[in-house]
Amino acid sequence: MPEEINVTAGVGSAPDNASPSAFYGAKDIQVLEGLEAVRKRPGMYIGDQGARGLHHLVYEVVDNSIDEALAGFCDRVEVVILPDCSVSVRDNGRGIPTEYHTGAGKSAAEVVLTVLHAGGKFDKGAYQVSGGLHGVGVSVVNALSSWLELNIKRDGSEYRQRYERGVPVTELTRVGDSDEHGTSVHFMADDEIFSTTEYSSDILKGRLRELAFLNPGVTITFEDLRSESADGDGKPAQVKTFHYEGGIRSFVEYLNRGKETTFKPPLCVQGARDKTTVEVALQYNDTYIERVFAFANLINTVEGGTHVSGFRTALTRAINDEARRAKLLRDKDANLSGDDLKEGLTVVISIKLMEPQFEGQTKTKLGNGDVKGIVDSIVYEGLKVAFEETPEILKPIVDKALRARQAREAARKARDLVRRSSVMNKLDLPGKLADCSNRDPSACELYIVEGDSAGGSAKQGRDRGFQAILPLRGKILNVEKARLDKILSNDVVRTIIQALGCGLGDDYDSSRLRYHKIFLMADADIDGAHIRTLLLTLFYRYMPKIIEDGHLFVAQPPLYRVQEGKKIAYCYSEKELRDITSKMDSKRTNIQRYKGLGEMNPEQLWETTMDPENRIILKVQVEDAILTDELFGILMGDAVEPRREFIENHAREVRNLDI
Numbered sequence: 001m002p003e004e005i006n007v008t009a010g011v012g013s014a015p016d017n018a019s020p021s022a023f024y025g026a027k028d029i030q031v032l033e034g035l036e037a038v039r040k041r042p043g044m045y046i047g048d049q050g051a052r053g054l055h056h057l058v059y060e061v062v063d064n065s066i067d068e069a070l071a072g073f074c075d076r077v078e079v080v081i082l083p084d085c086s087v088s089v090r091d092n093g094r095g096i097p098t099e100y101h102t103g104a105g106k107s108a109a110e111v112v113l114t115v116l117h118a119g120g121k122f123d124k125g126a127y128q129v130s131g132g133l134h135g136v137g138v139s140v141v142n143a144l145s146s147w148l149e150l151n152i153k154r155d156g157s158e159y160r161q162r163y164e165r166g167v168p169v170t171e172l173t174r175v176g177d178s179d180e181h182g183t184s185v186h187f188m189a190d191d192e193i194f195s196t197t198e199y200s201s202d203i204l205k206g207r208l209r210e211l212a213f214l215n216p217g218v219t220i221t222f223e224d225l226r227s228e229s230a231d232g233d234g235k236p237a238q239v240k241t242f243h244y245e246g247g248i249r250s251f252v253e254y255l256n257r258g259k260e261t262t263f264k265p266p267l268c269v270q271g272a273r274d275k276t277t278v279e280v281a282l283q284y285n286d287t288y289i290e291r292v293f294a295f296a297n298l299i300n301t302v303e304g305g306t307h308v309s310g311f312r313t314a315l316t317r318a319i320n321d322e323a324r325r326a327k328l329l330r331d332k333d334a335n336l337s338g339d340d341l342k343e344g345l346t347v348v349i350s351i352k353l354m355e356p357q358f359e360g361q362t363k364t365k366l367g368n369g370d371v372k373g374i375v376d377s378i379v380y381e382g383l384k385v386a387f388e389e390t391p392e393i394l395k396p397i398v399d400k401a402l403r404a405r406q407a408r409e410a411a412r413k414a415r416d417l418v419r420r421s422s423v424m425n426k427l428d429l430p431g432k433l434a435d436c437s438n439r440d441p442s443a444c445e446l447y448i449v450e451g452d453s454a455g456g457s458a459k460q461g462r463d464r465g466f467q468a469i470l471p472l473r474g475k476i477l478n479v480e481k482a483r484l485d486k487i488l489s490n491d492v493v494r495t496i497i498q499a500l501g502c503g504l505g506d507d508y509d510s511s512r513l514r515y516h517k518i519f520l521m522a523d524a525d526i527d528g529a530h531i532r533t534l535l536l537t538l539f540y541r542y543m544p545k546i547i548e549d550g551h552l553f554v555a556q557p558p559l560y561r562v563q564e565g566k567k568i569a570y571c572y573s574e575k576e577l578r579d580i581t582s583k584m585d586s587k588r589t590n591i592q593r594y595k596g597l598g599e600m601n602p603e604q605l606w607e608t609t610m611d612p613e614n615r616i617i618l619k620v621q622v623e624d625a626i627l628t629d630e631l632f633g634i635l636m637g638d639a640v641e642p643r644r645e646f647i648e649n650h651a652r653e654v655r656n657l658d659i
């Protein structure tokens with residue numbers, strides 16, 4: 001241990017106003033050990049060292065600014081990606097305290113920036129985002145940045161300090177007068193730590209927009225000054241401003257933009273009990289999909305939790321009670337069920353509580369037991385009042401739920417048919433499926449292949465021990481636009497569901513999944529992309545657990561085969577082709593371009609795309625639930641304008657456009 005400390009110990013200088021010793025004391029050594037621990041196991045603090053962890057750095061700093069806003073001291077946060085890919089987050093909060101901290105022997109700011117979990121909020125009374133999921137503190141960002149420049153304005157002065165890999169390389173220095181207040185953290189993610197340092201401006205904008213909805217009154221701006229911005233729209237960078245006085249009501253309007261809604265504006269309920277505040281906004285649209293976005297202390301609780309259960313109970317009870325009172329349900333009608341009320345529901349739930357308990361695989365499930373009852377009673381009372389004030393919105397909701405119930409009956413019948421034949425009986429598997437001989441799902445792979453000819457090559461090329469092939473032919477239904485009964489009557493969907501064996505929707509059962517690796521294999525052209533998107537939509541909307549559990553992959557067939565004499569190489573991108581051919585004698589090379597999977601013979605398909613030793617595969621992951629939801633809505637939904645906009649903005653990212 002001590003050897004490692006020595007390496008960094010000499011880098012920092014002891015500030016004038018700090019301990020008189022020129023050497024690090026015991027406390028500093030603790031600090032260095034702490035930061036070293038972060039650099040050794042970044043995953044423990046920020047999730048991973050890929051794109052997700054990288055974006056996490058920005059969220060961590062922004063969350064600290066948002067904490068200032070929650071405490072009532074900040075109404076502006078500015079996020080800028082600079083041309084060198086560093087990120088600056090500036091707020092007009094109180095500014096991190098700068099005074100000398102006797103106990104620590106350094107400035108309070110240096111404590112906040114170097115000591116783990118010294119988020120330093122001494123006012124325990126406030127709700128804190130940084131007490132939650134992210135909550136690792138700016139010191140972690142500091143430790144994982146090759147450099148970080150801190151700028152603080154407070155008490156009439158402006159201060160500055162620079163750190164390198166977490167270690168202060170200057171003192172916190174007063175650089176001038178200022179009558180402003182606030183903090184600016186400018187950092188460069190360390191490329192020794194992160195496998196990528198390329199931010200996605202869409203992902204950052206998604207979270208910043210979300211934060212602006214959740215904190216009405218706070219203005220959050222975003223600017224991407226990189227020349228090749230991830231936006232790729234070729235337009236000069238512009239400042240994007242997020243500011244929503246309407247809060248989560250505006251959030252629901254945003255989620256439902258371009259869709260027909262049963263009533264306007266969204267219904268809103270809010271209340272508080274025992275230091276827990278509850279806010280809910282909801283609206284029904286003309287789709288068949290339910291979208292529940294729930295937040296606890298501004299953290300997106302993707303896995304749900306007690307606040308979501310409380311909401312569901314209240315919604316069902318309030319609508320049934322009011323529908324009976326208004327004689328929209330007759331005495332002989334059965335109560336509407338929670339499922340009847342899901343179709344087309346868009347809801348945002350935001351609660352703030354003192355000591356949130358985050359559970360679940362990704363620590364995004366709220367566990368506080370008392371929250372269920374609190375949310376239930378606040379939402380129930382609030383909805384009753386709302387339905388009394390605007391009785392006209394109740395009828396369309398009840399009518400829609402009654403239609404949903406009928407359709408669900410039809411769906412149940414269709415599903416029973418599918419289910420009965422999906423019991424693990426080889427005879428009931430779809431005829432086109434070339435199954436593998438292994439019966440252990442964790443060892444088995446299913447290739448869902450577009451087209452019969454590619455399917456034929458795949459069947460011949462595969463290792464039949466553990467690889468099954470399901471060729472698809474015919475139209476894949478766009479599940480974004482259809483209801484479950486119709487979805488289940490579609491041949492292609494049924495074939496897939498039967499082969500997988502795990503059911504779908506509420507019926508999904510992971511223990512019945514027959515393959516733990518599922519590959520989507522389609523041509524590298526526009527049609528292939530379309531088919532892939534349709535399949536992804538089916539999985540995302542009806543079997544999201546397959547994606548969450550990491551079972552879904554996209555196979556990556558090569559685009560070119562290059563041969564020079566006996567040497568053969570496969571290229572998966574244009575760049576690879578350039579790199580490889582530049583090293584070859586072009587007169588003697590033969591370049592074959594694969595227009596589709598069908599052009600590969602079985603051996604080639606095995607070698608390049610199916611052999612676990614050689615193949616390149618892409619795991620399907622959902623980085624940001626709201627962004628993904630939006631994307632599927634845009635790509636597969638009814639409205640044309642947002643789709644055109646998306647395609648215009650992203651056209652430059654499409655590399656192998658082949659119409």
Ligand code: 0RA
Pocket residue numbers: 061064065068091093094095096097112119120121122138183185
């Ligand atoms: C510690 C104490 C206080 C504020 C902060 C830290 C703080 C941290 C960050 C990080 C980014 N922006 C920030 N703004 C504030 C309380 C300050 C006080 O009591 O005056």
